[in-house]
Amino acid sequence: MINVKGLKKSFKDVEALKDVSFNVNQGEILGLLGENGAGKTTTLRILATMLKADDGEVVLGGINVANNPEAVRKKIGILFGGESGIYDRLTARENIEYYGQLNDMDSASIKDRVDHLSRIFEMDEYIDRRAGKFSKGMKQKVALARSIVHNPEIMLFDEPTSGLDVTAARVVHKFINSCKEEGKTVVFSSHTMSEVEKLCDRVAIIHKGKIIEIGTITELTDKYQKSVEELFVELVGE
Amino acid sequence: MNKHVSIVFKKEIKDLFRDKRTWIASVLIPVLVLPLMFYLMGMGQNKLEKSLQEDINISIISQQQSDIADYLKGAEGVEVIEAEDPFAALQAGEIKVIVEIEEDFQQKLAKETPAGIKLIYDEISNESTYSVSNVEGVIYQYSEAVRNQRLEKLGIRPEVLQPTVVSREAYVVEGKESQGGPTLMIVTFLLPFLLMMYPVVGGMPAAIDLGAGEKERMSLEPLLSTGASRLSILTGKYLTILLTSVIGVLTSITGFFVASRISPNALPMDIRISPLSLVILIGVSLSIAMIVSGVMLAISVFAKSYKEAGTYLSPLMIFLMAPAYLTMFMEIRTVSTNLFFIPLLNSILLMKEALVDIINPLHIVITFGVSILLVIAALFFAKYMFNKESAIFRS
Structure with missing residues (x-):
């Protein structure tokens, strides 16, 4: 479903990605595990067509991102951690509808989808209220609903639980698991070992712009005879 | 693409006009500032006149x-x-x-x-x-x-x-009406000044919110990952800023006329503007709004935050005020045609000509030609910034 080959990207004289290659199968969750500045966000931004790679190739759902970025974007949903990027002066419904419209959904489908998402994320109480006074957890739910309003095949999560409290983080975890159940392909970046262990089918450890190890949790722990945390520390250094 | 432009435009308008800052900057300030200023000036003047009587x-x-x-x-x-x-x-x-x-x-x-x-x-x-x-x-x-x-x-x-009796009379070409006598000097300075300033005053809050604001609230990246192209998103945002700039201009002109009504002594408005002059004034004003909207959006996209965008955009007002002051004492009848090649200065000069009913086709063609080039340059500048990775992801 996702094929990344020889990805390179520099910002002026900083080499953010040196040679990143990995594949993700349909319905699989791949965790990109790395320190801050390792290249996780740059990789996800290239996958989401926001950045152009200097070299290498990315194919999502059979479409090369360099050739047809708009078609790729209709297949992906993306969620960032930290601030949820919700428009405070719009209602939760308007926020979600906006993304449905931009992803070329018709009005009837948007309405059905928003009602459905409102139910599954338990947002019925505040779906028609302006988002300005929402708690962080409520905003994150709106952001989640917004990212999948067009029912994308591929989900990209960039440290989605960063800055969230335990309850809100649990909502995100539940959501990522539901994506897998629905057969969606997920790439998920994090620097939290427990999160990666809990959610991912496979883990790619990224360090200084390179994938230095990739495999299932069992494969990696068996190979190194260490826990994921110990393995990570050994590979990237203290 | 047009569909996405319209979606972005409608959303931005709804979002902006739910923000009281937009109402304050685009509507309230332009409508109230001049009437209030001239009302207070008029009060002082009336008191002085009464005391002199x-x-x-x-x-x-x-x-x-x-x-x-x-x-x-x-x-x-x-x-x-x-x-x-x-x-x-x-x-x-x-x-x-x-x-x-x-x-x-x-x-x-x-x-x-x-x-x-x-x-x-x-x-x-x-x-x-x-x-x-x-x-x-x-x-x-x-x-x-x-x-x-x-x-x-x-x-x-x-x-x-007493060998002579002297009287004064303004010369008016046969078939034309007097343009307003001494009032004209106030109006030919103030009106072009307003038409230059208020596209910035009206459009700035929108420009800041739609560029730097998107970055600060982290909504730009999700937006760029939707099915809409960057050009559609940019166009929708540009049109929104342009609309708020135009609203700023319209409300400031409304304020100008309200001021002349409530304080006719302080701001006499017995000036007559011909329909052709009015078309020129509207055209020039619209071209200024189109230029500054593009420039403001580009600068705002480059800025990291509301605060930074405000810091970069505020000097733009001083930059636009300069040509208004520069032409304050210029003799409009004998002004050199070469000056009409200077961007923005030409807009002020053409508005001054229109206000005194001087219709010079060469000046009109040069001014609008230069303005069209500037509008194109401003749009390319905004497009360049919106596609520049180092500007979009600058944090």
Whole structure:
């Protein structure tokens, strides 16, 4: 479903990605595990067509991102951690509808989808209220609903639980698991070992712009005879 | 693409007009500032005029009895106050003018040689400054009376000493109406100034919110990952800023006319603008709004935060004010055609020409040609910034 080959990207004289290659199968969750500045966000931004790679190739759902970025974007949903990027002066419904419209959904489908998402994320109480006074957890739910309003095949999560409290983080975890159940392909970046262990089918450890190890949790722990945390520390250094 | 432009535009308008900052900057400030300013100015002016219509309190410093002192005591429009210390009374505002009469005034008058009178006023006080002319007028009446007596004594008619009668009249081309006389100077400065400034005042909050604001609230990246192209998103945002700029201009002009209604003395508006001139004014104003909207969006996209965008965009107002001040004392009839090649300065000059009904096709073509090039440049600048990774992801 996702094929990344020889990805390179520099910002002026900083080499953010040196040679990143990995594949993700349909319905699989791949965790990109790395320190801050390792290249996780740059990789996800290239996958989401926001950045152009200097070299290498990315194919999502059979479409090369360099050739047809708009078609790729209709297949992906993306969620960032930290601030949820919700428009405070719009209602939760308007926020979600906006993304449905931009992803070329018709009005009837948007309405059905928003009602459905409102139910599954338990947002019925505040779906028609302006988002300005929402708690962080409520905003994150709106952001989640917004990212999948067009029912994308591929989900990209960039440290989605960063800055969230335990309850809100649990909502995100539940959501990522539901994506897998629905057969969606997920790439998920994090620097939290427990999160990666809990959610991912496979883990790619990224360090200084390179994938230095990739495999299932069992494969990696068996190979190194260490826990994921110990393995990570050994590979990237203290 | 058009569909996405329309979706972005509608959303941005809804979002912006739910923000009270937009209402304040695009509607309230432009509508209220001028009427309020001129209302307060008018109040001050009315108070001054009222005070000048009343008898002016004066004090006389004179060493001996004189005809002029007696004349002033009985004259209309002035009231002589006996002050112990006239200078203290002047500073306290109890009197407006001190009339100091020369020591040998009466003797000089008798010898028919010029006799001196000094009028002392308080330069800090407006009432005192304006009162001097009135007191001078009363003394002139006395001088006239004495002159006429002397001429009569010599058997000369006063008219003999007045060989000319001067009157003023503004030249108006046959078939055209007067453009408003002295009012014109105020209007030809103020109106182009407003049409230059208010696209920025009206559009700036929107520009900041739609560029730097998206980055600060982290909504830009999710937006860029939707099915809409960057050009559609940019166009929708640009049109939103342009609309708020135009609203800023319209509301400022409304404010201008409201100000002239409530304070006709402070802002007289007996100016007539021909339909063609009006079209030129609207066209020039729209071109300025189109240019500044593009530039503001580009700068805002480059900025990391609301604060940074505000810092970068504020000098734009000073930059636009400069041509208005530069042309303030320019002679509009003889202005060089070469000046119409200078961006923004040409817009101000063309608006000034339109306001005095000078329609010069060459100036119009050059100004709009240069403006179209500037609009294109501003749009390319905005597009460049919106596609520049280092600007979009600058944090």
